[in-house]
Amino acid sequence: MRPIAGTLITYVGAREIARQQYRDDGATLTSELSMGGRHVTIELSRAIPRVTLRGGAQPVERDLPAGTVALENFDWQAYALVAERFADAASATPVQVFVPSRGATVDGSVRVRPGADGARVVELTIGALLVTVDVSAEGQVTHASAPAQNLEARLEGAGAPVIVARAAPDGIAEEAFEVTRGGVAIRGSLWRPADAGAPTPVVVLIAGSGPTDRDCNSALGLRTDAFRLLAEALARRGVASVRFDKRGVGASGVNFAAEAVTLSDFVDDAAAVLAQVRSDRRFGAVTLVGHSEGGLIATMVASRARVDGLVLLATAGRSFRTLLREQLARQLDALQLVELDRVMAAVAEGRDPGAVPPPLDPLFAPGVRAFLRSILDVEPVPLLRAITAPTTVIQGETDAQVSVADARALAASRRGIRLALLPETNHVFKREASPTLPQASYLDPSLPLAPGFVDAVLEGVR
Incomplete structure (x- = not known):
């Protein structure tokens, strides 16, 4: 094999999010990965299959046993080594996938099929x-894609993918929405009934945790279109809506220090969106609708700004520290839980937690510790108790992430809060009979919203 080198660029939609520069001398593939201000170096050797990672939270060096491949996020050239090691995998073949930065190994299957002119196509399923x-x-x-994550990788020079914007459904007027706070543009979509008169009631939709966009989709593997579907349903019922990409996501600005972002930044962004919507004389009553972590953000905005209604969707009724520990207790052993408590305590106090065990490392990466410190011990019930705006709490009964008990705690925070519990409805408000993960509706935007969900939201719109 002759030496090769190149650069691969990863896009979410048409936006660059990572870059890989690599060189392969036939014995070792060395890659420099740049993503979100982070830089790591990965070496994959062939003679003795081994992976080495430098620049992460902690260095990694590990031999790879037979049947195991090392695939770091955005390390696309590593798939060439997968094609070599599994050259005979004409049908789906079991494989262990080691993710170096996480120190975790997951089960998958790989298939290698012939392409044109001697090329090969690797299909990895996890x-x-x-x-x-x-x-x-x-x-x-030369190319890679993960459609469920809206990811595409191309060779440098090939240009960004051309994204054809989805038009609003018939009968709905669409406008681009933009507000700038602290030099960062927050962009989204305003949908309203095409024949609406003034003043029209309007809702501001606030997305949940992680890199979630205006439609309730995420590059981390969430493809629901839940907010897009809700916005359409509201417009059909005479209610306008504004939904927006969080800072650093989708069309919104990236000109900020991601590692310094805190919960207050997202609250201030949502407050700026609210203020601009309220200043538009076409609209009457303004209701905040927050999903999951977005519900906490909506509550914090409503505690300091006038809103005509507040609707909390699948919103936790406990601190993030409590919720996270409960969720991880299902996956970790007793010693790992002790480590979890130690790491959370250090992060909450602004201290360096030192070595973070591999199962926890992605959750407590240095780049997100400022945010975690800002949210870990925020208690939503006292915040909600102090708000006077009419409030509705909506919760699915088969939600695997937030419980009915959380919704009841929020509803009990003060008198007059309306509680709607929806049977066979999950965290993204689609129909699921069981709370067991994984759930198909997390990856299938064609599935409709759960029965009764839109009516429940409309009950909370003032």
């Missing part, structure tokens, strides 16, 4: 996630 990678006859990755 649960509901499918990754497809094209490898040239010379061993160079």
